Amino acid sequence: MLQDEDLLAKALEKAIRALDRQLEPSDTLYTDEENVSESSDSLGDQLFALVDIYNTGYSQKITGMLLEQQKDAIIKLCSQPRLLEEQVNLALKTLKEQNVETCISDSSDTDDTERLGEKLFLLVERLDPVHATELTGMLLEMDPSTFPQLLTHHSTLELAVQKAQAALETFKSST
Missing domain, CATH: 1.10.1900.10 (c-terminal domain of poly(a) binding protein)
Structure with missing residues (x-):
């Protein structure tokens, strides 16, 4: 300008x-x-x-x-x-x-999936910086219809991360 x-x-x-x-x-x-x-x-x-x-x-x-x-x-x-x-x-x-x-529904393309993963990672990283990579990977395995809720509602994301953290701890303690 x-x-x-x-x-x-x-x-x-x-x-x-x-x-x-x-x-x-x-x-x-x-x-x-x-x-x-x-x-x-x-x-x-x-x-x-x-x-x-x-x-x-x-x-x-x-x-x-x-x-x-x-x-x-x-x-x-x-x-x-x-x-x-x-x-x-x-x-x-x-x-x-x-x-x-739209970003989520079009995520069949690899680039879109990567962008979705990056957005999700940034949000998860705020909650658990140490395990953000593993937790994001676990969340990406969820039903894609849940992604809009995860990306727009912090409380839903927190709950999903807590469940993923518990599953990760269970997995680590069993190995």
């Missing part, structure tokens, strides 16, 4: 719009709902511009998700920043969960 003045200007404009929205005293972005165009294309463009302010990296996908709602609900999103923010956060959470599931 420091080398490209146009890119810097656009980023600054976007940041200023976001700050202006947060500082508005009223709960509505528009003075009345009549200012929100009801043509589908225009409404989509307006919604995209509002979603893009959040700089999630998923503006098009989130806008598409939000446009699946009824027109009245979309108009309401355009006129109520807090509601829009809630919906953007919910959509972003959904997209991130889908990315984890």
